[in-house]
Amino acid sequence: MTIQSSKFVTLVLLIGILGCKDNGMSADNKKDQPDPTLEGYTLVWNDEFNEQNLDVTKWSYEVNGQGGGNNELQYYTARNENSYVKDGTLTIVARKETFTGTDGTRGFTSARLRTLNKGDWKYGRFDIRAKLPEGQGMWPAIWMLPTEWKYGGWAASGEIDIMEILGQNPAKVYGTIHYGGTYPHNQHSGCNYTLPEGTFASSFHVFRLDWEPTELRWYVDDHLYCTKNDWSSAGGEYPAPFVQDFHLLLNVAVGGNWPGDPDSTTVFPQTMQVDYVRVYKMND
16 A cells, blocks of 8 residues: 555544544533433333434424413424434424414414333322523423323322423423322422523423432432422322323423513513433332
8 A cells, every 4th residue: 555545544434433422412402411220229211312304213292282270371282393312412492483283373383201000100200301492481391190090180199290391491490299189179389499500492401300209309400499298189088199000201382371472572582491301210
């Protein structure tokens, strides 16, 4: 091999190596992603969003325009325009657009994903690293619903909200449980936490729930901000309803009873980006 050809081969190899470094694993996307192994825990389910498309063996789309029972304004779709996986991140996109589906016509679109019958758990530790949308009327959520509703309709069978924010206050996060009787005899309790600086829209944060038989704990970036061990259900004795399988949901709602509607200050599109979802069981 001549000197000239050796230099050419070396150059090709260097280009190939440098090109591989940006193949969906750029430093911006993965530099802060810790190893999923945790001492004292066993990883039982996770999605690092490293595939080219959403893993439908783990997630399903909810497609509807019914307003989520909260007078929300979005139509949830299964379109790539409203949710996609790229560069190791799941992105849910809320858009201001007219969309017509089987449930009618709405002026906004978004996506709602769930693990129902694909990821269902009773107890565990749930870590979700995400960056959230902002703006009046934006309502992102990471939450859980019962898989079989053993104790009756909402909220007698429970609901666990791992993370909710109101987009008009993007530095403040809420953790909540819903329980008691069926609507309108439902109850709820929870806590909130405000970042000391920055917002949940300006950088990624880890939202964590520890769920044990008689206690639930909420964390932001391993900072414990809420503990709950007192609840009830009209359908069973304590610690019901939080003694059955629940599944995860990820969504961005637009408008609704709690956040109010978007206004002229709200910029669209808005996104929720999810770096990973990890579910652990505590070792005996």
